Amino acid sequence: MDFSEVVRSAIEAIKINKLRSALTALGVIIGVAAIILLISISAGLQKYISGQFEKLGTNSIFILPGKFRPGPQGGPPRAVNKLTFKIAERIEKQKNEAIIDVSPFVEIDVTVSYKNKSKITTLAGVKPTYFVLSDIGAQTGRTFTDRENQVEAKMAVVGQTIAKDLYQQENPVGKVILISKKSYRVLGVLEPQGRAGGIDIDNQVLIPLNSARKLTGTDQVNSILVRTSSAETIPQAKERVEKILKQSLSEDEFSILTQEQLLSSILQIIGVLTVALGGIAAISLIVGGVGISNIMLVSVTERTREIGLRKALGARPRDILSQFLTEAVILSFLGGAIGVLIGYLGSLVLSNFLQTFVPFWAVALGLGFSTVVGVIFGVAPALRAARLQPVEALRHE
Amino acid sequence: MNAALDVKKISKIYGEPPNETIALKNVSLQIKEGEFVAIIGPSGSGKSTLMNILGLLDIPTSGEYFFENRKAANLSQNDLAKLRNQKIGFVFQSFNLLPRTSSLKNVELPLIYSGVGKKEREQKAKEMLERVGLGDKLFSTPAKLSGGQQQRVAIARALVNDPFVIFADEPTGNLDTRSSSDIMQIFKDLNNEGRTIVLITHEIDIAKLASRILTMRDGQIVSDVKNRPKKQIIKSKRKGV
Ligand SMILES: Nc1ncnc2c1ncn2[C@@H]1O[C@H](COP(=O)(O)OP(=O)(O)O)[C@@H](O)[C@H]1O
Numbered sequence: 001m002d003f004s005e006v007v008r009s010a011i012e013a014i015k016i017n018k019l020r021s022a023l024t025a026l027g028v029i030i031g032v033a034a035i036i037l038l039i040s041i042s043a044g045l046q047k048y049i050s051g052q053f054e055k056l057g058t059n060s061i062f063i064l065p066g067k068f069r070p071g072p073q074g075g076p077p078r079a080v081n082k083l084t085f086k087i088a089e090r091i092e093k094q095k096n097e098a099i100i101d102v103s104p105f106v107e108i109d110v111t112v113s114y115k116n117k118s119k120i121t122t123l124a125g126v127k128p129t130y131f132v133l134s135d136i137g138a139q140t141g142r143t144f145t146d147r148e149n150q151v152e153a154k155m156a157v158v159g160q161t162i163a164k165d166l167y168q169q170e171n172p173v174g175k176v177i178l179i180s181k182k183s184y185r186v187l188g189v190l191e192p193q194g195r196a197g198g199i200d201i202d203n204q205v206l207i208p209l210n211s212a213r214k215l216t217g218t219d220q221v222n223s224i225l226v227r228t229s230s231a232e233t234i235p236q237a238k239e240r241v242e243k244i245l246k247q248s249l250s251e252d253e254f255s256i257l258t259q260e261q262l263l264s265s266i267l268q269i270i271g272v273l274t275v276a277l278g279g280i281a282a283i284s285l286i287v288g289g290v291g292i293s294n295i296m297l298v299s300v301t302e303r304t305r306e307i308g309l310r311k312a313l314g315a316r317p318r319d320i321l322s323q324f325l326t327e328a329v330i331l332s333f334l335g336g337a338i339g340v341l342i343g344y345l346g347s348l349v350l351s352n353f354l355q356t357f358v359p360f361w362a363v364a365l366g367l368g369f370s371t372v373v374g375v376i377f378g379v380a381p382a383l384r385a386a387r388l389q390p391v392e393a394l395r396h397e
Numbered sequence: 398m399n400a401a402l403d404v405k406k407i408s409k410i411y412g413e414p415p416n417e418t419i420a421l422k423n424v425s426l427q428i429k430e431g432e433f434v435a436i437i438g439p440s441g442s443g444k445s446t447l448m449n450i451l452g453l454l455d456i457p458t459s460g461e462y463f464f465e466n467r468k469a470a471n472l473s474q475n476d477l478a479k480l481r482n483q484k485i486g487f488v489f490q491s492f493n494l495l496p497r498t499s500s501l502k503n504v505e506l507p508l509i510y511s512g513v514g515k516k517e518r519e520q521k522a523k524e525m526l527e528r529v530g531l532g533d534k535l536f537s538t539p540a541k542l543s544g545g546q547q548q549r550v551a552i553a554r555a556l557v558n559d560p561f562v563i564f565a566d567e568p569t570g571n572l573d574t575r576s577s578s579d580i581m582q583i584f585k586d587l588n589n590e591g592r593t594i595v596l597i598t599h600e601i602d603i604a605k606l607a608s609r610i611l612t613m614r615d616g617q618i619v620s621d622v623k624n625r626p627k628k629q630i631i632k633s634k635r636k637g638v
């Protein structure tokens with residue numbers, strides 16, 4: 001019995017009992033769809049973050065509070081933040097020719113309101129250069145100027161979500177916005193940013209850095225971004241920054257990371273997350289495999305007479321084995337293919353809300369894994385079928 | 398000439414003492430190529446058990462069986478499969494066709510296991526179905542066929558690999574009188590062509606079409622007589638079984 005014949009008869013058997021076949025494959029369909037969906041979410045997050053870093057260019061270094069240990073266990077440091085505006089100013093003053101810009105960054109969660117509506121949002125204090133460097137512009141209105149930053153102007157640029165939720169039909173530009181109960185004027189509305197990894201990037205309010213310094217009442221900053229004249233001068237800049245920081249901070253109170261280091265650390269963390277999520281989905285696929293095994297066993301029992309007949313007509317044990325094994329593999333492969341399709345469609349739907357991306361390897365993984373599940377969980381029922389004694393199988397009712 | 402099927406003192410015991418069933422007791426039997434043997438006897442007398450051993454579907458508890466001079470006990474699973482495929486045709490009381498599968502595909506089945514290509518397979522299966530008078534039912538599934546027609550598909554399937562022996566276990570047991578005579582006529586023709594037939598039946602009228610009649614009782618052959626078969630199949634017989 002040649003292979004094409006085995007495949008053909010397996011497909012026929014699958015077609016003859018469509019409902020049972022669908023039920024058999026259901027577990028695999030769900031498992032693979034879950035794998036694809038979860039991978040697409042974290043791969044989308046990776047892509048978003050990489051994109052953001054790309055916008056910043058390769059000639060940047062980041063100063064973060066605490067000792068940053070790259071790698072999966074590292075994560076953002078939890079140490080007390082001792083980075084301040086003063087330190088940033090000191091770098092600015094003592095910078096060498098390798099350093100062209102020093103931008104402290106302040107980010108806090110605040111409640112903003114307009115009329116009777118209010119919302120919790122992320123407030124960021126940024127320099128006017130931020131808009132150019134990050135390639136984010138105002139969709140309506142404008143962003144703030146250097147001068148407005150210097151005079152600690154009470155002006156804000158709001159994200160799309162804030163515009164929609166607080167102002168609804170009104171045009172926010174020129175209106176008042178209460179930030180921590182202090183009134184600011186809305187200068188502009190940011191271009192839509194979308195979502196990444198479940199976070200709504202449009203839910204943010206940007207104010208001039210100096211205004212933020214005044215608003216928070218502390219001198220603390222979240223991080224300091226230092227831009228260098230080129231990628232080549234990064235070591236030079238790094239050396240200078242380190243020297244300045246050491247004047248006021250001990251070695252484990254700050255970290256200096258290049259864009260590459262920071263990006264790879266973040267991607268590594270997301271990578272671990274992806275594997276963990278994929279692992280959970282893989283468990284559901286194993287449950288799907290057990291389903292295949294069970295229903296194939298039922299199928300073998302139901303078709304005992306057929307197996308006896310086939311043996312009486314000259315089927316060798318290996319013919320029966322390959323028949324049932326092929327059926328299991330085709331079912332799980334089809335289940336895998338349908339699962340990939342559903343997962344892909346699901347990620348398309350999700351992409352309305354957050355950035356998703358289905359990498360090719362996820363598709364290969366889904367199909368490969370489901371096929372392997374078919375082989376592993378198909379063997380037991382197929383062996384049982386192959387070992388049936390013809391007379392006893394024929395006597396079976 | 399050696400007997401094609403040679404059974405030497407075989408017994409078949411089911412279960413463990415003290416609850417064992419002795420289905421066959423020291424049975425010896427030789428069947429030559431070209432014979433038409435009918436086996437009769439009451440239900441439970443061991444007819445099917447004997448036929449299953451003859452047809453290499455089952456193995457005796459003791460004794461020896463030679464199929465065309467090959468000792469059955471020495472044959473591997475694959476050897477057995479090959480002999481069942483090439484040398485033996487089975488016809489069962491309950492037809493045993495694959496449901497939801499066309500007559501053509503059902504008849505093709507033995508050819509699939511002997512590795513015959515698709516074209517040739519279809520051609521041969523079609524010829525066999527035409528031969529049993531079902532040339533117009535190639536694509537009908539069993540559900541669309543009468544009992545007699547289903548049994549004719551089963552006979553076509555048994556014949557398609559040109560075996561030298563056909564084993565039929567009460568092939569007319571589920572059929573009405575008319576279909577029974579049609580089926581028996583086919584067996585008669587096959588035997589006239591030189592094919593060996595071993596047929597189990599309840600009905601003496603049917604047994605009388607054979608050239609040799611074995612009677613079984615309690616796992617033993619109690620009589621083995623030559624018969625001068627009737628030329629013509631009598632249509633008037635007891636109704637059904
Ligand atoms: N697989 C089996 N397990 C136990 N007993 C069996 C089995 N097959 C047949 N028998 C018993 O063996 C005896 C002969 O059965 P069988 O050959 O089917 O008789 P027949 O075909 O003449 O009616 C019966 O008593 C039957 O119950």
Ligand SMILES: [Mg+2]
Nearest residue numbers: 444445446566
């Ligand atoms: Mg019987």
